[in-house]
Amino acid sequence: MFRVIEDKLGPVLQKIASDSKEKGIELEREATKRNATKNNIKLTVIDGKVGISVASDTHWPRRGGGGKKYVSPSGLTYMLGSLTGMIIASHVCSQDCRVCHYFEKKKKDGKTEPDETVRAHRCPRNFVKSKSPKTMETASTVIMVKGIFDCVHEAFIEFLCIDDDTAMMSHLRRKSDGGNLTDYMPPYFPIRVSDLNPRIRTIGHVVFELARGTMANSRVTMHVAYRFKKAVSYFIYGMVDNKCDATTCIANKRAPLEHLFGNHEFCTEQCPGKKAFLMKETYIPMTPPLNKKMHRDIFLDLEEVTAPYFEPDRVAQILQENMPIEAVLKGTQGCEAVNNADCCMAPKARHYSSTCSLEDRSATM
Secondary structure, three states, X not given: OHHHHHHHHHHHHHHHHHHHHHHHHHHHHXXXXXXXXHHOOOOOEXXXXXEEEEXXXXXXXXXXXXXXXXOOOEEEEEEEEOOOXXXXXXXXXXXXXXXXHHHHHHHHXXXXXXXXXXXXXXXXXXXXXXXXXXXXXXXXXXXXXXXXXXXXXXXXXXXXXXXXXXXXXXXXXXXXXXXXXXXXXXXXXXXXXXXXXXXXXXXXXXXXXXXXXXXXXXXXXXXXXXXXHHHHHHHHHHHHHOOOOHHHHHHOOOHHHHHHOOOOOOOOOOOHHHHHHHOOOOOOOOOOOOOOOOOHHHHHXXXXXXXXXXXXXHXXXXXXXXXXXXXXXXXXXXXXXXXXXXXXXXOOOOOOOOOOHHHHHHOOO
């Protein structure tokens, strides 16, 4: 009985959600125009469509279904406007369908008529079962980027904030350029913006590997690794807060490492050591800095493992020209909050994606 009622209410919920998303696109476009005027940012307009900034993230509705295993039969992706924080697109990928699976099992056992077909139903299966659930994130993002460009609200995605996924952007290119987007879409868009927290965690990961001795024999300790990761965090957020460009960031990329060794020349203005340096005062830190002569090997080890993350192409992913600062500072935190809220409507301990129940429940977000 509940399934019958859900099949009647589901399309209504999805229609309401679709109207809400279209309204979100319109509000995000207007907010982008106001932000460009307020902060004197160049507004990107192509064929009458305004470039907007969004954040996207995927979660897999099964315990242990994401992370490193990726065994969940479904994936749910949300896309939020960076300025309004509203959901402007979502997509559910599912490899399972209860009705289709039952019919296929009967047909395999020879319990169906030769001309019998599966009964009419709302089929949630829209993803090939042979593909890895990890690819659901890329497939969903491609569909949503296309959908926003084709909508009637004259907008396209200019900046897309995602985690440190290196494979996704190769798919978000036109087919003529080797991607999956249609050729009538503008080239070079969307532009990738890396979420700051995953980027800092990635840098911290290689430093902690040094401290654990899993990469090479090094004198880097866990205490030094924690201090260096904290210095990287302060430096990156300081660059974003000060609205510095990529050239300035690259010129001062030695700041976290030099900060650890007591040199604050390259630090941002938020650094207390830099403030004392500018005011020509003596700065006494709570933890004594390392000595370059005594800890030369530590300096070289840290410089070697972190150098790739401060290359121009990597820095450009967090400091784009004409990009709203909210797109970087907020990152994908809003998407993660929606993902957590979605787990209340569709708990990971239960399997909802064999019907359209998961899509209907996500429509209430």
